[in-house]
Amino acid sequence: MTTMVTVHRVNAQGLYRNADGTLEHSVQRSQQAIMSYELSHLRELEAESIHIMREVAAEFENPALMFSGGKDSIVMLRLAEKAFAPAKIPFPMLHVDTGHNFKEVIDFRDKRSADLGIKLIVASVQDAVDKGLAQDETGPRASRNRLQIPTLLNAIEEHRFDALFGGARRDEEKARAKERVYSFRDDFGQWDPKAQRPELWNLYNGRIKQGEHIRVFPISNWTELDIWQYIADDKVEIPAIYFAHQRMVFERDGMLLADNEFIERMEGEEPYEEQVRYRTVGDMTITGAVESDADTVEKIIEEVAATRQTERGATRADDRSSEAAMEDRKKEGYF
Amino acid sequence: MSEILRFATAGSVDDGKSTLIGRLLYDSKSIFEDQIESVTKASEKRGMEMDLSLVTDGLRAEREQGITIDVAYRYFATPKRKFIIADTPGHIQYTRNMVTGASTADVALILIDARNGVIEQSRRHSFIASLLRIPHMVVCVNKMDLVDYSQEAFEKVKEEFREFAMRLDVPDLTFIPVSALNGDNVVDKSENMPWYEGRSLLTHLENVHTASDRNMVDVRFPVQYVIRPMTDEHHDYRGYAGSVAGGVMKPGDEVVVLPSGFESTIKAIDTLDGPVDEAFAPMAVTVRLNDEIDVSRGDMICRPNNQPIVTQDVDAMVCWMDERATLLPRKKYAIKHSTRTARVMVKDLHYRLDINTLHRDEAATELSLNEIGRISFRSTVPLFLDEYRRNRETGSFVLIDEDSNATVAAGMILGETPS
Numbered sequence: 001m002t003t004m005v006t007v008h009r010v011n012a013q014g015l016y017r018n019a020d021g022t023l024e025h026s027v028q029r030s031q032q033a034i035m036s037y038e039l040s041h042l043r044e045l046e047a048e049s050i051h052i053m054r055e056v057a058a059e060f061e062n063p064a065l066m067f068s069g070g071k072d073s074i075v076m077l078r079l080a081e082k083a084f085a086p087a088k089i090p091f092p093m094l095h096v097d098t099g100h101n102f103k104e105v106i107d108f109r110d111k112r113s114a115d116l117g118i119k120l121i122v123a124s125v126q127d128a129v130d131k132g133l134a135q136d137e138t139g140p141r142a143s144r145n146r147l148q149i150p151t152l153l154n155a156i157e158e159h160r161f162d163a164l165f166g167g168a169r170r171d172e173e174k175a176r177a178k179e180r181v182y183s184f185r186d187d188f189g190q191w192d193p194k195a196q197r198p199e200l201w202n203l204y205n206g207r208i209k210q211g212e213h214i215r216v217f218p219i220s221n222w223t224e225l226d227i228w229q230y231i232a233d234d235k236v237e238i239p240a241i242y243f244a245h246q247r248m249v250f251e252r253d254g255m256l257l258a259d260n261e262f263i264e265r266m267e268g269e270e271p272y273e274e275q276v277r278y279r280t281v282g283d284m285t286i287t288g289a290v291e292s293d294a295d296t297v298e299k300i301i302e303e304v305a306a307t308r309q310t311e312r313g314a315t316r317a318d319d320r321s322s323e324a325a326m327e328d329r330k331k332e333g334y335f
Numbered sequence: 336m337s338e339i340l341r342f343a344t345a346g347s348v349d350d351g352k353s354t355l356i357g358r359l360l361y362d363s364k365s366i367f368e369d370q371i372e373s374v375t376k377a378s379e380k381r382g383m384e385m386d387l388s389l390v391t392d393g394l395r396a397e398r399e400q401g402i403t404i405d406v407a408y409r410y411f412a413t414p415k416r417k418f419i420i421a422d423t424p425g426h427i428q429y430t431r432n433m434v435t436g437a438s439t440a441d442v443a444l445i446l447i448d449a450r451n452g453v454i455e456q457s458r459r460h461s462f463i464a465s466l467l468r469i470p471h472m473v474v475c476v477n478k479m480d481l482v483d484y485s486q487e488a489f490e491k492v493k494e495e496f497r498e499f500a501m502r503l504d505v506p507d508l509t510f511i512p513v514s515a516l517n518g519d520n521v522v523d524k525s526e527n528m529p530w531y532e533g534r535s536l537l538t539h540l541e542n543v544h545t546a547s548d549r550n551m552v553d554v555r556f557p558v559q560y561v562i563r564p565m566t567d568e569h570h571d572y573r574g575y576a577g578s579v580a581g582g583v584m585k586p587g588d589e590v591v592v593l594p595s596g597f598e599s600t601i602k603a604i605d606t607l608d609g610p611v612d613e614a615f616a617p618m619a620v621t622v623r624l625n626d627e628i629d630v631s632r633g634d635m636i637c638r639p640n641n642q643p644i645v646t647q648d649v650d651a652m653v654c655w656m657d658e659r660a661t662l663l664p665r666k667k668y669a670i671k672h673s674t675r676t677a678r679v680m681v682k683d684l685h686y687r688l689d690i691n692t693l694h695r696d697e698a699a700t701e702l703s704l705n706e707i708g709r710i711s712f713r714s715t716v717p718l719f720l721d722e723y724r725r726n727r728e729t730g731s732f733v734l735i736d737e738d739s740n741a742t743v744a745a746g747m748i749l750g751e752t753p754s
Contacts, residue, residue: 037551037583037615041338041417050619051578054560058632058674083619085607086572087564171410178405196405197742198431198656200438201731202578203671207740221419223410 042230046079049218051202052181053083056163056216057090059206063163063216064094064121067112069105070281071238072167075227076219077112078236080165092119094164096152098144099126100262100283108239123155140264143285149332153189156213163206163214171223182206183215191215191331225304232297244277244295255288279304340540343421343440343469345433345460350446351477355515356409356422359537362522365411406436415541425456430690430705431656433460434745437467438731441545445474449482449512453495455691461496462690465503466652466707466747468724470548472500473509475536480514484527502693511536549616550726554582554590555643556636557673557719557729562621574605574621575630580673580728581721582638584614584622592628593635593645593719599626616728633675635719643719643729648752650711651723652688655702657736657743662702662710668743672718672732679734682752683711711752723747
């Protein structure tokens with residue numbers, strides 16, 4: 001290993017490491033006025049995403065935007081706003097609510113849909129459990145993560161959605177790196193990684209038969225750092241839990257989990273107060289916080305650029321179970 | 336300089352492609368500790384120290400078989416640029432994946448083993464890169480460590496490749512001697528090859544000049560979606576949303592809308608962040624016109640004195656991508672071209688191209704999976720198109736099987752069928 005490491009001026013994902021070891025922002029880079037016929041990387045990514053969203057709005061009967069309250073879906077919603085302005089976004093938001101969400105996120109979701117004047121459809125895991133479509137896990141490691149799959153598929157069937165926007169990015173996870181922007185799902189909502197439609201230029205094939213649908217990932221080519229830079233550049237509002245705050249947490253499997261009513265602590269898991277923030281937003285039962293004093297977007301960008309752990313690796317118990325955990329869940333119809 | 340650079344690589348495990356990408360990501364510190372940890376674990380399982388190719392092979396089947404099956408997209412950034420890598424398999428049975436990855440690439444990265452020189456696979460990859468008109472080609476002569484970092488070995492491969500590339504249309508060609516395994520000339524200049532005066536691969540990629548690759552002359556605006564808020568505030572607003580596919584558009588410009596032929600002038604070019612003075616590719620904007628004319632999705636806005644070819648009869652090169660059925664003359668397909676969707680009938684298959692030898696087989700009667708050939712087709716409605724060599728966006732299309740809904744062909748337009 002040692003023979004491979006050399007000294008570099010380039011830091012992770014685009015921060016400039018100066019000779020004295022300090023980091024220089026690449027946000028400034030994207031804000032530079034570009035006088036020639038060139039777009040900054042954020043504006044080029046933005047244009048690509050807007051193009052995809054307009055294609056879907058034009059070609060599908062009944063699309064919806066899956067909104068989790070996480071930063072990626074927040075950026076996606078902002079892009080949808082841009083794609084159709086000054087008209088309203090021509091499709092509803094769909095939230096798969098496990099009932100184990102952070103309150104800040106739910107409040108944020110409600111406020112955003114009200115501000116945009118678009119319909120919010122909530123597909124509730126609790127309802128699915130009550131109806132017998134899904135069954136709660138028990139024990140200290142119980143999570144409703146997998147229960148989102150039948151809940152979502154049921155909502156798709158009930159509302160007859162033919163296209164669903166998702167905020168997945170290809171840099172997140174290795175199975176996602178291979179997924180198309182238009183990801184075809186069969187009658188059962190399944191993804192078949194070996195039978196994906198070729199996707200060339202900016203031509204997307206959205207043809208489906210009844211009962212099938214397409215998951216559309218307009219921010220496929222964005223990285224975590226791009227998302228944060230865009231949030232900074234465009235002054236996009238995000239829920240407070242992304243910023244450093246005091247919280248009662250306990251440690252499990254090297255992650256900091258919030259002490260909350262939905263999770264049963266095991267022996268030796270003593271809660272304590274810590275200054276933390278969240279890098280991803282999911283269920284309270286599986287989403288870990290990281291120790292941080294980053295209380296502004298700028299500080300978060302600095303932290304993200306200097307970090308040596310992927311966001312899923314660091315904060316998601318669901319992806320740690322095996323090397324192909326995400327691939328397996330996606331095949332069943334996960335986001 | 337454009338901040339995003341998309342590059343495509345093709346190759347098999349043996350020629351070190353995955354190792355080279357792993358090296359770029361690793362040395363630019365774009366892979367993370369948890370990824371390195373999982374790669375190290377997986378490598379140990381196979382009795383290897385650290386197999387950088389495992390960074391890129393994502394699907395279970397790929398890891399199990401040790402091959403790349405599908406296009407994988409990878410991301411890394413330096414202070415100068417954001418890079419998007421389309422990493423594709425090199426074997427002939429995955430030609431369609433290579434074509435897919437090449438369709439949006441600015442740079443083609445070709446790997447050649449310094450010991451073996453230009454082999455069939457290198458020729459095939461280069462041909463696909465030139466067919467898809469990737470504007471820049473970088474040939475990495477790899478495994479220089481195994482030929483004692485010899486300049487002579489490098490020059491020999493270079494000469495051989497140049498000779499072959501003369502038959503292709505490669506506007507910009509660069510050669511770099513590297514050792515992906517040891518990192519020579521990948522991120523940093525190698526001390527083992529003082530005779531090499533060029534840049535390292537990463538420095539070269541950071542500096543590739545892509546500004547002149549897009550068509551900034553011919554105004555092409557395929558209308559994607561009509562925006563009509565119908566609110567009190569924007570009662571009469573009618574905007575044509577789309578992505579600029581060529582040229583520079585400005586308020587006040589005289590324009591013509593196809594197919595109607597109605598002329599007007601641009602009133603404003605809107606975005607949520609406010610109106611803009613100019614729009615150019617690949618900007619996604621909303622155009623308003625000064626006259627109320629009928630414009631809908633699939634129409635094209637351009638300049639009266641610079642219009643695309645308007646025709647129903649098209650000649651094109653196609654790459655067949657379907658494993659279930661073959662391309663047959665007389666068969667009908669759906670076509671997606673810019674924002675137009677129509678139906679076409681294949682009239683002629685002129686020849687099938689052997690992508691290893693470039694030999695044209697004029698006796699061919701069908702195209703099957705991964706085969707490339709020249710066809711003529713007729714569409715149900717006129718298409719507004721340019722030659723692919725002039726504009727990759729208005730010159731490309733896909734064919735869709737109307738029964739299976741599969742994307743069955745990728746097409747590059749040569750022009751109107753000569754009568």
